[in-house]
Amino acid sequence: MELHHHPKLTSAEIANLWSTYLNDTAIICLLTHFSKHTEDLDIETIVKKTLDIAIDHVEKVGKILEKEKIPLPKGYPVKEHVNLDAPKLYTDIFYSDFIYNACRFALVSHVQALNLSARNDITELFRSFYQDTSSLLIEIIEVMKGKGIFIRPPYIPYPEERDFVDKQNFLVGWLGKRRPLLAIEATNLFDQAISNQLGKELLTGFIQVTKDKEIKDYLIRGRKLSTDIVHTVQVVLEDELIPNGMKWDSKVTKSTEPPFSEQLMLFTTSALNAIGLGKVGYSISMALRRDLVTSYVQISNQIMLFSEDGSNILINRGWMEQPPQVPDREKLSEER
Known part of the structure; x- marks a missing residue:
């Protein structure tokens, strides 16, 4: 006998979907202005790819919320919050730094959402978001390394033997x-x-x-x-x-x-x-x-x-x- 079970969203799933939608609409605003003013071709490619991913994530989350009859956050529509005619405010290097750090935060956010999700469609959603973001992070790191602008964490000597704390x-x-x-x-x-x-x-x-x-x-x-x-x-x-x-x-x-x-x-x-x-x-x-x-x-x-x-x-x-x-x-x- 086939069981038909259609559970509602949990509090965690609602919270993570809602915050993802809201935050990504803000990211889209920033990236929309960045994309118009990027001069470096490699960084321009990354900015536009990041923008496309953010738009895709907002659309997918919006469909789920609408299906569940949960009101969408108003968020930050580009037409209301971005002046595309304003001159460039940040350099291309800042754009790459911003996307690098945004990816790192998003990875943590998606993992937390995945850990707290139970419904199959939601776990699959945040798993795909994690994959999108991790691939983008690797790509931006390679671009930054190639341009000599990636700052590595500190180097330390390799440990030479096992040790235990005794004091x-x-x-x-x-x-x-x-x-x-x-x-x-x-x-x-x-x-x-x-x-x-x-x-x-x-x-x-x-x-x-x-x-x-x-x-x-x-x-x-x-x-x-x-x-x-x-x-x-x-x-x-x-x-x-x-x-x-x-x-x-x-x-x-x-x-x-x-x-x-x-x-x-x-x-x-x-x-x-x-x-x-x-x-x-x-x-x-x-x-x-x-x-x-x-x-x-x-x-x-x-x-x-x-x-x-x-x-x-x-x-x-x-x-x-x-x-x-x-x-x-x-x-x-x-x-x-």
């Missing part, structure tokens, strides 16, 4: 002799620097073109926060005499005409805050030196305060779409 001072980080960084600790510090440098460059461009004083002041705070985090990380790496090969050249043009709406710029900043918090949380979980944990906790607190202020601006202006939520049982019981 409690392995965890020490404030007083006394600190042990050298573990490879994973050095990697996460490097990743913090890379991510926050990208945020700093992105916000520099946003600050340059925004006309709204409240938003500009908020973005300036964000750029300072990113700068401080990069400095904190660099100091640790330099103290450990770890060669990191990081070179920071300006990737922002002199344009002052906004290519994006202020709502889109503020949302993008909020999205970066969420990514930053996730990265810091992971770094905390992998750090075994107390001084690193303390630094990460301080950074996390600063990002959370900054993020909350950004959310308040979005809410006050009626720009924040409410994500799907569970029923308010207490309110429902009071209505009876």
